[in-house]
Amino acid sequence: MTEIRTRFAPSPTGFMHIGNLRTALYCYLYARHNNGKFILRIEDTDQQRQVENAVEVIYNTLLLSGLVHDEGPDVGGSYGPYVQSERKTIYAKYAQQLIEKGAAYYCFCGKERLDSLVDESGTRKYDKHCLHLSPQEISDNLASGIPYVIRQNVPLDGTTTFIDQVYGEITVENKELHDNVLMKSDGLPTYNFANVVDDHLMEISHVFRGMEYLSSTPNYNLLYNAFGWEIPQYVHLPHIMRDKSHKLSKRQGDANFEDFYNKGYLPEAILNYVALLGWNPKTEQEQFSLEELVQLFDIAGISKSSAIFDPVKLRWLNGLYIKEMDVDEFLTRALPFYRTVKTPVSIALLSTLLQSRIGAFTDIPEKIAFIDNYDNYDLALFENKDAKTTLDMARQTLPVVLNALRDLQQWTNEAIFSLYSTLTETLGIKKKQLLWIVRIALTGHASTPCGASEMCVLIGKKLSLKRLEETVERL
Numbered sequence: 514m515t516e517i518r519t520r521f522a523p524s525p526t527g528f529m530h531i532g533n534l535r536t537a538l539y540c541y542l543y544a545r546h547n548n549g550k551f552i553l554r555i556e557d558t559d560q561q562r563q564v565e566n567a568v569e570v571i572y573n574t575l576l577l578s579g580l581v582h583d584e585g586p587d588v589g590g591s592y593g594p595y596v597q598s599e600r601k602t603i604y605a606k607y608a609q610q611l612i613e614k615g616a617a618y619y620c621f622c623g624k625e626r627l628d629s630l631v632d633e634s635g636t637r638k639y640d641k642h643c644l645h646l647s648p649q650e651i652s653d654n655l656a657s658g659i660p661y662v663i664r665q666n667v668p669l670d671g672t673t674t675f676i677d678q679v680y681g682e683i684t685v686e687n688k689e690l691h692d693n694v695l696m697k698s699d700g701l702p703t704y705n706f707a708n709v710v711d712d713h714l715m716e717i718s719h720v721f722r723g724m725e726y727l728s729s730t731p732n733y734n735l736l737y738n739a740f741g742w743e744i745p746q747y748v749h750l751p752h753i754m755r756d757k758s759h760k761l762s763k764r765q766g767d768a769n770f771e772d773f774y775n776k777g778y779l780p781e782a783i784l785n786y787v788a789l790l791g792w793n794p795k796t797e798q799e800q801f802s803l804e805e806l807v808q809l810f811d812i813a814g815i816s817k818s819s820a821i822f823d824p825v826k827l828r829w830l831n832g833l834y835i836k837e838m839d840v841d842e843f844l845t846r847a848l849p850f851y852r853t854v855k856t857p858v859s860i861a862l863l864s865t866l867l868q869s870r871i872g873a874f875t876d877i878p879e880k881i882a883f884i885d886n887y888d889n890y891d892l893a894l895f896e897n898k899d900a901k902t903t904l905d906m907a908r909q910t911l912p913v914v915l916n917a918l919r920d921l922q923q924w925t926n927e928a929i930f931s932l933y934s935t936l937t938e939t940l941g942i943k944k945k946q947l948l949w950i951v952r953i954a955l956t957g958h959a960s961t962p963c964g965a966s967e968m969c970v971l972i973g974k975k976l977s978l979k980r981l982e983e984t985v986e987r988l
């Protein structure tokens with residue numbers, strides 16, 4: 514069997530959004546599953562749309578996400594160069610071959626003439642005008658330096674059929690196809706040409722890419738046929754949508770890997786989520802390591818219908834990964850978010866409390882706001898419908914709790930909790946009521962990452978008593 518070779522071929526035109534990452538991931542998974550090769554190729558032939566640093570973003574994303582490529586501009590390989598702008602002479606040579614075969618032709622038409630070909634629906638279909646130039650006219654135009662492009666010469670009749678591994682057999686009438694530009698007037702190829710030449714020369718066996726390329730694939734197949742080259746397997750991937758009617762878009766700055774990473778999302782959680790956007794592992798399991806994905810991935814599980822990117826699901830999955838993190842690793846990643854805390858607290862205990870309660874590391878500042886942000890909190894918090902507590906109840910409860918805590922020798926969660934249990938009996942209130950009142954008095958916040966006894970341990974005896982005293986006075 515020939516070697517499985519997949520390529521991730523991003524254009525450096527912006528951030529790597531979740532859709533780009535998914536293409537990279539599927540290429541990686543398919544190659545690894547089949548002991549094949551995963552190749553990175555930078556498609557930078559559209560110089561006008563290039564964005565500074567976009568190539569760094571691509572490398573960084575692959576590095577952080579652990580999608581290690583076997584060949585590429587940075588690691589080399591025997592099929593280089595892997596950057597399209599460095600392959601100019603290669604494309605020029607193959608474009609000439611197509612011209613000789615009659616499968617492509619020079620086109621000297623200017624903007625004005627091309628604009629006049631736009632029909633009522635706004636579509637511009639080239640009318641093969643320059644296909645009919647005589648050899649003499651062509652060489653005169655070339656000699657006088659008239660700018661030109663090279664166009665594909667698609668047949669006017671017949672059909673082109675191909676099989677996509679996801680969407681099945683597709684047939685188009687050749688008369689629906691356009692004479693695409695293959696080489697631009699700047700001497701660089703378009704994607705419509707470069708992808709064919711490169712996928713052939715780099716011996717790509719499986720082309721994974723977004724389904725927006727499905728409609729141009731017949732054009733590419735005509736080029737493969739003109740060269741007499743074997744056509745690769747196509748695996749077109751369904752769209753990823755922001756919502757029911759909008760695709761994720763690079764230009765709109767939609768969901769991109771670096772943003773999520775910077776917000777404290779874990780690469781393994783992002784990859785796990787992205788893998789399931791358009792691929793069904795056919796099990797109930799939702800959490801998969803990269804190795805498991807490599808084992809399980811198959812083209813048959815790729816769906817035809819669009820997937821909706823759901824940030825809530827991603828957060829949930831990320832929360833699962835955070836919960837399972839090694840304690841030290843959690844602490845290392847959480848520490849930068851603790852830096853602003855001024856009140857001395859037990860960082861180890863804080864981490865234990867937070868680890869099971871956050872969906873992303875950027876949740877931490879809000880979750881720990883109660884530590885410093887205490888003074889003059891709203892006393893109305895004591896009035897709570899769910900817990901059935903009132904200000905009056907707080908007035909009666911807190912002095913008793915304060916005295917009992919003052920006398921407590923053992924400052925542990927268990928000792929404090931059992932003290933609260935005894936006090937609920939003494940005071941004749943429900944435990945839920947006491948816990949609400951004490952927690953509000955200790956934190957001044959309705960939502961905190963732990964209950965009234967753990968809170969005492971977290972902020973220590975001295976500060977606990979001080980906050981209770983302050984509240985008793987205010988009440």
Ligand code: GLU
Nearest residue numbers: 522523524556708721722
């Ligand atoms: N350079 C194309 C893009 O970034 C890649 C398409 C492909 O994978 O063939 O959209």
